[in-house]
Amino acid sequence: MLENVIFLVFGMISLALLLNLWRLLIGPSLPDRILALDTMFINSIALIILYGLLMGSPLYFEAALLIAMLGFVSTVAVCKFLLRGDIIE
Amino acid sequence: MQNWMEWAVAFFLLLGGSFVLIGSIGLSRMPDFFMRLHGPTKATTLGMGGILLGSIFYFSLQQSISVHELLITIFLLITAPISAHMLIKTALHHQLKAIERTRGERELKQGQQQGSPDTKTAMPESKQSKES
Numbered sequence: 001m002l003e004n005v006i007f008l009v010f011g012m013i014s015l016a017l018l019l020n021l022w023r024l025l026i027g028p029s030l031p032d033r034i035l036a037l038d039t040m041f042i043n044s045i046a047l048i049i050l051y052g053l054l055m056g057s058p059l060y061f062e063a064a065l066l067i068a069m070l071g072f073v074s075t076v077a078v079c080k081f082l083l084r085g086d087i088i089e
Numbered sequence: 090m091q092n093w094m095e096w097a098v099a100f101f102l103l104l105g106g107s108f109v110l111i112g113s114i115g116l117s118r119m120p121d122f123f124m125r126l127h128g129p130t131k132a133t134t135l136g137m138g139g140i141l142l143g144s145i146f147y148f149s150l151q152q153s154i155s156v157h158e159l160l161i162t163i164f165l166l167i168t169a170p171i172s173a174h175m176l177i178k179t180a181l182h183h184q185l186k187a188i189e190r191t192r193g194e195r196e197l198k199q200g201q202q203q204g205s206p207d208t209k210t211a212m213p214e215s216k217q218s219k220e221s
């Protein structure tokens with residue numbers, strides 16, 4: 001039963017990723033696109049954790065943590081660049 | 090693994106997956122950037138919490154207690170408001186257009202015109218539906 005549920009949640013998160021991609025493509029302004037990209041990072045963390053659950057190995061959490069840090073730093077860097085014209089002042 | 094634990098893991102995974110999906114639907118369907126920010130910052134973070142809780146249950150029952158996932162949960166819970174703050178500051182700096190229904194805009198205009206705002210009957214209803 002658990003495998004079926006995991007595949008169902010895979011489908012849900014993939015649909016969520018497609019919706020984020022739609023917003024990333026049509027987003028009228030630049031902060032919309034940054035927000036869509038940030039949400040795609042978070043959803044890909046969910047995908048990696050689900051994959052680790054399906055494989056039954058706890059090795060994938062390091063990758064998920066790495067992607068979480070990467071997403072946060074990139075979002076803050078792009079926002080800072082748009083806000084101040086410079087990342088590190 | 091016992092049967093009821095499998096049910097618990099499945100329940101948390103379904104809860105998390107549906108919240109993530111709801112957050113992304115909000116991101117793609119809302120009319121305004123200031124509304125669109127609500128979906129990913131709240132619903133998606135809660136959904137990630139649900140998925141990670143299911144994962145904690147699963148791995149704690151298979152092997153010993155595992156707290157790797159708590160790191161990701163705490164990290165996401167800390168960084169989601171910070172990135173939302175940076176994004177909203179960027180949006181205010183770029184002066185993005187907000188529709189009339191968005192809260193702050195209308196109150197700001199009314200506050201400039203008169204002293205205390207009354208939010209219920211300020212704007213005509215037809216303009217709201219046209220904007221969206």
